[in-house]
Amino acid sequence: MRFFSDNAAPAHPAVLDAMLAANAVDTAYDGDALSKAMDGAFSDLFETPVTAMWVATGTAANALALAAMVPPHGGVLCHRDAHIQNDEGGAPEFYTHGAKLMLVDGVGAKLDPAGVAAAADAIANDVHRVQPHALSITNATEYGLVYTPDEVAALGEVAKARGWGLHMDGARFGNAMAHVGCSPADMTWRAGVDVLSFGFVKNGGMSAEALVFFDQTLAADTLRRRKRAGHLLSKGRFAAAQILALVEQDRWLDTARAANAGAAALGAAAGARALHAVQANELFLRATPEEAAALRRQGFDFYDWAAGEVRMVVSWSQPADEIAALAAAIAAL
Amino acid sequence: MRFFSDNAAPAHPAVLDAMLAANAVDTAYDGDALSKAMDGAFSDLFETPVTAMWVATGTAANALALAAMVPPHGGVLCHRDAHIQNDEGGAPEFYTHGAKLMLVDGVGAKLDPAGVAAAADAIANDVHRVQPHALSITNATEYGLVYTPDEVAALGEVAKARGWGLHMDGARFGNAMAHVGCSPADMTWRAGVDVLSFGFVKNGGMSAEALVFFDQTLAADTLRRRKRAGHLLSKGRFAAAQILALVEQDRWLDTARAANAGAAALGAAAGARALHAVQANELFLRATPEEAAALRRQGFDFYDWAAGEVRMVVSWSQPADEIAALAAAIAAL
Amino acid sequence: MRFFSDNAAPAHPAVLDAMLAANAVDTAYDGDALSKAMDGAFSDLFETPVTAMWVATGTAANALALAAMVPPHGGVLCHRDAHIQNDEGGAPEFYTHGAKLMLVDGVGAKLDPAGVAAAADAIANDVHRVQPHALSITNATEYGLVYTPDEVAALGEVAKARGWGLHMDGARFGNAMAHVGCSPADMTWRAGVDVLSFGFVKNGGMSAEALVFFDQTLAADTLRRRKRAGHLLSKGRFAAAQILALVEQDRWLDTARAANAGAAALGAAAGARALHAVQANELFLRATPEEAAALRRQGFDFYDWAAGEVRMVVSWSQPADEIAALAAAIAAL
Amino acid sequence: MRFFSDNAAPAHPAVLDAMLAANAVDTAYDGDALSKAMDGAFSDLFETPVTAMWVATGTAANALALAAMVPPHGGVLCHRDAHIQNDEGGAPEFYTHGAKLMLVDGVGAKLDPAGVAAAADAIANDVHRVQPHALSITNATEYGLVYTPDEVAALGEVAKARGWGLHMDGARFGNAMAHVGCSPADMTWRAGVDVLSFGFVKNGGMSAEALVFFDQTLAADTLRRRKRAGHLLSKGRFAAAQILALVEQDRWLDTARAANAGAAALGAAAGARALHAVQANELFLRATPEEAAALRRQGFDFYDWAAGEVRMVVSWSQPADEIAALAAAIAAL
Structure with missing residues (x-):
């Protein structure tokens, strides 16, 4: 009886069916019909125009998101127990070319505006100190706590006031949403989130996560970074199929x-x-x-x-x- | 009627069957039984102990292979028309942290020992010049030509004499092997190849390539690099299943x-x-x-x-x- | 009798005098009066507002200039025999985090618009190919030839039309200027140059080169990159003193x-x-x-x-x- | 009356004299007689064969030292208030290509074996966690405290037992040595130090620090990294002259x-x-x-x-x- 990890679970039958259906011949990379349907599906879900792309892992999604917002000489504020700090083998540093993760405390791996502001205020704004360029939060957190939309919005205000991007690591975004019951829009862009790593693998998927850009200006370079990282799958339609199957009929909420x-x-x-x-x-x-x-x-x-x-x-x-x-x-x- | 790319083709029925069979609960990442079977399957195939790992794309396989052999301040000799130079969006430079691709000419995207040696000899061995640390060849080449084992061995001798690693980009390794009809061992490690990117996606697979280390000392760090690049799949058993299904019964040779x-x-x-x-x-x-x-x-x-x-x-x-x-x-x- | 390298030559007496004069106590890094005088001195020389900063080597100047214009997934068009390609140990790749140097031919290490355009046109604009983001030329070239202002302007037009930055490696800028006899403005920003590596070490200096930003929007991040590269000297006044001494009274033209x-x-x-x-x-x-x-x-x-x-x-x-x-x-x- | 920074101080007269003497023509880079004398001078000083090279800043020295010991996917244990963490603009991350600084507490910016071991023990040895590859200590510390040779040796034992390199940031090494009064050998390699950043600029120098490799196997690649970072000065004799002048007659101890x-x-x-x-x-x-x-x-x-x-x-x-x-x-x- 495995309670070890949600990564041990099987894929949802609808995911398997969609993948089998995707086995018909279609063109390579992300030129196929399913991959092209991603933007629309997520724009509908989030009630705003977004750019959405598949990647194979949450680690790649997070690292690409941070690289889109943070220069090599910049930093990312995150919780001391964040997955990006402790469980990704240095992927954020790899993709950002050496940006620094700046660790902040908070109960249950949750950050709050005062703690984030205090951490940032301690960093002198001179050329000797790495400056923060983004704030990354995890929802649900690494300890299974959920940020409410108001809590996210309060952090979003801090980020916007200081010119940072706001990233949400949603490896368990479905679980967070299922707990709160609000609209996906309220939990994300309306609260100031610029980029969301929308996890599916832990929630019925097989090998595809969605990277959702509410700030669409960040997407074009990310497509190049994705290719450069070896994450532009040759037969992308099988990744898109998984994600679309879980988005359809709100299956991702049922599983969560x-x-x-x-x-x-x-x-x-x-x-x-x-x-x-x-x-x-x-x-x-x-x-x-x-x-x-x-x-x-x-x-x-x-x-x-x-x-x-x-x-x-x-x-x-x-x-x-x-x-x-x-x-x-x-x-x- | 698509003759555009072998990436447009479907996955082999045996691949799909194996993936469905892998849907039972098993542990995460590469701790599952199928992933663990990779080393044995490829050691059998190549008649020597190897370390084999799955990755999601050939680009990732190539870039990891090069990063295992070349320091950031080093270089890779390859053909001017090599896939790693022209079609991977700079992935080799990303994974190696800026190593230089050093371009060599040759008919049909094939390299020969004289051409490689001449290119290397033109590089003064001082601290101002980037020094080559590896040679990368593609078999079958980007123009569909096939190196024979003897041709590979001749290049392998050059590489060994100069202390370089030898990488084979085998995105179409099956096609090369089907053409020559020799043993996989003769085409690779017996000819001096240290690392092989063994392609399956273009040859009946869906989303899994094998990275095969004949020089097993290079494998441990690569496992860390793979994780750091976001290529350690959460449910790796689905990748291993694809590869094993094609290796079994030499299906990869039939498809090629x-x-x-x-x-x-x-x-x-x-x-x-x-x-x-x-x-x-x-x-x-x-x-x-x-x-x-x-x-x-x-x-x-x-x-x-x-x-x-x-x-x-x-x-x-x-x-x-x-x-x-x-x-x-x-x-x- | 050394005709081996202009790096073997002594420093100019005025440089030594200025350094001795700078030995009085002043504040650290680039906060001193001499370092602060750089922008003004070069703005006067070039008849336009510029940001100028000292670095210790021409390699650092070139690499910082390229990093300011080219993302890690981008490329730099340059001559096959360019110093940045052959003599800097991979510094451009280091500072840009892996951008690709794209080599173009031309007589005497000079590039011309047709050759540059043809090289660029051969690069398909898709996500698989690294895209050029800058053009780098050396004046005087590695073979001692000099671009005229008109020749630079013709290349500048190509660069601007395609959205590239234009960098001039002026390790021997003084020699080029002494040959042509035009105004520094005509040779640089009026001809489309965005960033100039203005060399002094080969021309009477000891250990200081100037990096001049005509596109001043690129300067702020470069100050951070310079620090991050360990090139923010602790006692910067000694570097500024050298440069200012050679700029004063047009000594740099006399020596050249x-x-x-x-x-x-x-x-x-x-x-x-x-x-x-x-x-x-x-x-x-x-x-x-x-x-x-x-x-x-x-x-x-x-x-x-x-x-x-x-x-x-x-x-x-x-x-x-x-x-x-x-x-x-x-x-x- | 400046008590702001020891970087504001002048250079020692003997340093200036030596630089003037070095103004005679000699060959470029580090091929000159003074640069070649560095290894011998420091081998004498440390009573063991070492490789010593000049760099322009302490930041470059530290970052090169860490890059020599830590792979991009590795980490460096250091004090939370270490200069490499807070005052180098991310240089360690740049030079190591993204290694992670792992922060440890300790009174007065001093580390102790128990604290270091506890920090390391908290890092699971799996592929998800970045693993430490080096320990870096500062002597004198950022708060002006001095490690004794015994204290260094105790940390050296921890490092050796775990296979880490040991780096000493000696920006104020002279001040530490002047306080303790032991032999340089006892404070460094006899206590397990592999690489020392030996600071001179804060202690009477102008623009040259020494990077001393007790583990000489690390030096060859560092020469290439130094060039690649733009730190191979064109007229290196002026840097060597400064250092040698301060080492001679133990001037560095007098000033400290x-x-x-x-x-x-x-x-x-x-x-x-x-x-x-x-x-x-x-x-x-x-x-x-x-x-x-x-x-x-x-x-x-x-x-x-x-x-x-x-x-x-x-x-x-x-x-x-x-x-x-x-x-x-x-x-x-």
Whole structure:
């Protein structure tokens, strides 16, 4: 029973069907009909003209987004526990050609305007100090917390006032949206987001994420950067097919709701053992090594996050009986 | 009738089947059973221990291979018409952090030892000049010619004598192998190749290429570089499944043979109009704009290569009637 | 008797005096009075507002200029024999983060509009091909030829029409100006030059070159790039002092005229043995290895340029008797 | 009365004399007799064979040192307040092509083995996390504290045990050595240091720092990196002359002792207002804005370090009356 990572989950049947349908001959790269439909599909979803492109990984999406906003001699403000800082092998530094990640604290991997402003104010504006050019937030955060549109907008105001771009790492954007229930527009561009890494792989996809540019002036160079990074797939139609299948009929929200509901059940069982509110599809649980071992003996697979802490992730297709069994086991600790 | 690019072709049914089979839950990244089977499958195929890893594009494979062999202050000798020079949007420079591609001439995009040695000898070995650290050849070449194992070995000797790495861009490695009929080992490591970009996408795959390290000391850092480039897929099992399906039962040779045979038929029809010998799956045809337009009016799609030259590519699944029709049309020019 | 390189020459007495005068305490980096005087001095010289900054080497000047105009995924058109391509150890690629140098032919290392346009026209404007973003010319060229203002302007028109920046590598700008005798403005910004590497070290300086931005919008980021490259000297006043001393009283033209005159004398002696017209301070001489050895036995030091070709450079302070002796020796060959 | 920065100070008379003497014609770059004497001079000083090269700034020295030890996908452990993190405009990231600086805490900008080990232990050794490849310490630190040889050796053991390189930023190495009074060998290679940035500019030099490789295997590539960064000066003899003049007769220790003595006098006057022990040539003083303003009205120039803190730096040539005056003013606060 895998609660290790939502990356272990299967792809959604609609995704598979769409890929099989895309197997007909069409032209190469992103010249095919499906790839060309991306802009329209996301413009509809976000109720504003956007440029949307597929990439193969969230790491590539994030790194391309940052490279679009930050020069090599600039910096990115982000949370100390951000995925871009800790889990991408230095991809932001690679794609930006050496921009500096500037780490800010905040509870549950969430940033707030005061903390961000204080971090920025500590940086003298002279040629000796790297200057911030963008703010990157993760929604849902690395600890499964969700920014509300108002919270994003407050950060967006800080960014705009200082001339920074605002990037949202939405590896679990679906989970965040399923929790809040607002419009995608309110969570993003209306709150000041310039570029969104819109994750699908953790949410029913196979190998395609969407990079959505609300600031469309950043898109043209990114198409060149994507090619230069080896991310212009030769048969892009199979990537577009995945994404479009999940956007259609709001399947991405259905899958996210299912995962969130499972995590909520685990959170309820965990009670005070939960280290963070369970708002998305992750539970961070206080557990001794002995308790963790006991759970594993019962057949549950999960991640040792830190000393005395484990992470359990519910995927979109997690069987109900697995969730019930794990909830019971947690409650019995 | 698309003769525009082998990237327009569908994926092989065995590939699709393997991907559907891979949809069961397994762990993330490259920890799954299929990804772990890559080293063994390619070690068997090449009759020597190798490290093999999937990447999403041939551009990424080539750029990672070069970055493994060439420092940022070094250079790569390659043909003036090489894909890495002209068609990858600067990916080699990106991955190597600015190494210089050093262009060498040769008929049909083939290099020969004398030409390579002369180019290298013209570079003074001082700190002012960028020094070559690798030689990169493409087999089959960008004009559809095939290096024999002896030809590769002669270049391998030059490389070894000068301390360079030898990279083979095998975007159409299957087509080259199908033409020569030798063992994969003879074409590669026995001839001095250190790293092979082994292409599958143009040959029945969907979105996975193999990067094969005969010099296994180069592999560990490349795993980190792959992650840093955003090419460590979250659900890598779907990439491994594609590659393994084509390696099994030598399907990759069957698909390549089919494509080569179709191109040979076109070449026979072209006669003296063929600009290069047709050894792989491409025909470069002398054609006036009027002739090209006439072919297009008959429903054939192809690429305008240069003034008075068009390129026609036969894919692994090209219908026999399309090939026959195009051959007839060419013969009638 | 050194005719090996103008870098072997001493610094001008006025330069030394200015440096000694600068030894009084002043503030660090480029906040001192001398560094602050650079913009004004060069704005006066060029009859237009410019931003001017010192750097320690011509390589740094050139690389910073290119980085200001060309993104990492872009390219620079330059002559095949350009210093930036052959003699800077890959500095342009380092500073631009991997932009590609695109090599163009031309007699005597000079480019002409037709050749440049043809090279550019051969580059398809798609995402697979690196696109040129700047044109870089060297005046005087690597073979000692000088572009006239009209020739520069013709290239400037090509650059502007295509949206490229125009860089002039003026490592021997003084020698070029001394030959043509026009105003510095006519040779540069009036002819479309955006950034000039204005060389002083080969022309009486010690360790300071000027980077002059006619397009002042490029300067602010360059100040950050200069710092990031370790080229913001801690005691910048000693660099500014050198440059200002040579600009004052047009000393830079006096030194260049002296060197040019010496080279002209050598050129006259060489006659048909001269491989290029002697317009600046260099003579490229046809000489067999035996002839070269004979000259060396007479005490002359010079550079073996290529098979059967040697290079002789006259410096600003070359003693008249050395020049006369070498001229006689050449004439006697 | 400037206590703003030791970069504001003049060059030592012996430095000026040596530069004038170097003005005789010699060959270019680092082929001259003075540049060639660097290895020997520093090998003598450190009692072991080293490779030593000049660079123009401490930023370049540090960045080259780190690039020699850390791959682009690696990291450098350093203090949160290290100069390489805060004051070099991102130079380490530029030269290393994006390696990550990993910040560690410690009192007075000093690191200790336990803190370093704990920071490293928190980094999981998988492909998702950037791995440390080097440790960089500053001696004297950014707050004017000095590591003893034993303290360095303890950090050196941690570095060696984990396979990291050890870099010492010695922008104020002279001040550290003057404080400790040990042999240069004990402070560096005997304590595990692989590369030293040996600062001269703050200590009587004009525009030359030494980069000293105890691990000589790192030097050859660094010569190429130096050229590629535009730091191979055309007339290198003027840089070598400065350094050699200060090494001769241990002038570098004399100048450092003078500066340290001045700072000690200020520290004695400051008493409990001193934020850190005064071991080198810097005093960090607790002072309200009003107190700082009062001092400035008396003619003292210094740096506002942080809220309620100012920094006063004594240079090698600081007049005794200025020191006495400032000491009296501080005591009178």
